[in-house]
Amino acid sequence: MRIGTSGKGLIGVDITSATVKLIELKRVGAGYQVESYAVRPLREGAVVERRIRDMGEVVDALKRAVDHARPSSTRASAAVPASAAITKTLTLPASLADDEIEGRIQLDSDKHIPFPFSEVAFDFQRLGLNSRYGDQQDVLLVACRNQDVGQLTEALRQAGLTPAAVDVETFAMERAVTELGAQLPAAGQEDCVALVDIGANMNAFHVLRNGRITYSRDTVFGGRALTEEIRDRYGLSLEEAGLAKKRGGLPEDYQRSVLDPFLDTLVQQVGRSLQLYYTAGRKHEVRRMILAGGTGVLPGLADRLAEESGMEVVIANPFRRMKVNPRIDVQTLAGDAPAMLTACGLAMRVRS
Numbered sequence: 053m054r055i056g057t058s059g060k061g062l063i064g065v066d067i068t069s070a071t072v073k074l075i076e077l078k079r080v081g082a083g084y085q086v087e088s089y090a091v092r093p094l095r096e097g098a099v100v101e102r103r104i105r106d107m108g109e110v111v112d113a114l115k116r117a118v119d120h121a122r123p124s125s126t127r128a129s130a131a132v133p134a135s136a137a138i139t140k141t142l143t144l145p146a147s148l149a150d151d152e153i154e155g156r157i158q159l160d161s162d163k164h165i166p167f168p169f170s171e172v173a174f175d176f177q178r179l180g181l182n183s184r185y186g187d188q189q190d191v192l193l194v195a196c197r198n199q200d201v202g203q204l205t206e207a208l209r210q211a212g213l214t215p216a217a218v219d220v221e222t223f224a225m226e227r228a229v230t231e232l233g234a235q236l237p238a239a240g241q242e243d244c245v246a247l248v249d250i251g252a253n254m255n256a257f258h259v260l261r262n263g264r265i266t267y268s269r270d271t272v273f274g275g276r277a278l279t280e281e282i283r284d285r286y287g288l289s290l291e292e293a294g295l296a297k298k299r300g301g302l303p304e305d306y307q308r309s310v311l312d313p314f315l316d317t318l319v320q321q322v323g324r325s326l327q328l329y330y331t332a333g334r335k336h337e338v339r340r341m342i343l344a345g346g347t348g349v350l351p352g353l354a355d356r357l358a359e360e361s362g363m364e365v366v367i368a369n370p371f372r373r374m375k376v377n378p379r380i381d382v383q384t385l386a387g388d389a390p391a392m393l394t395a396c397g398l399a400m401r402v403r404s
Contacts, residue, residue: 061125064398070252072113076123077399085375088121102133114211128213129398130204131221146189173201224397231370250345252276257325275347344368346391
């Protein structure tokens, strides 16, 4: 859903249940440069299932992120969750121009969209000629409710940003995964790759083939469960437990009694998702796994998944091939990188 015009830089804003993540990219030759970034926490309950429940809390966190990042641009892109979007590939006459495609979509909206067209924001993209019929073209239609777009753009505006586009979360992730190609052997980039994105409350298992997500499964279990276990076992506040999880300094029994059982559960869930992928009749073998999300960097998780699955497992860093503004701490950025896939994919919409 296009809103603004192109400019020199674009900010990707990812609003999750635990944090607001902001990354600003600009085009440099054929690649990108990271101009600014920030991650700021959200109060629990402010965002539920990727939908804003407390606008004031989200705007405040976003303002703090903007103040910290000091981006050079105000243009920003955000994403609706895949569950809120309708995506369909339509087959239409190849002779249709853009305005005619738009008119055809509006005329036939009741066939494609299950709610009134007056409540819909939509966009489309030509995919090229149909593989079977040379006089037909494939057109990707994306639609969601106006209120979902409006909520995101209002949050951006209240934080002093200029809404430039609203994307779909899965499209942004696909865009970011293209930047992970340097982490995989060149001969294997077209193979099936599993992307395991472990957030605060959910872990998402995606299978990508040729850069497109072909299978997804979400499980309600994430890093917050580990934080709460640390809080309860060691008598800390939730904030203290979160800091201890990242910085260490926990008692000697932490690895054996808290971390290992949590990792065991995660590995079992990823294995179950992989089994269900094959059970669903998917014939393409998954050969590699990419770990993303704030919890994906837990010590030992990548090794355990590699041992259990027999696959090569890498931790996502979409910024590895990008240039970085000298005022950014590269090590800090690398530490946050696995959780920045969606924000990165949103910012990659920037044009020259």
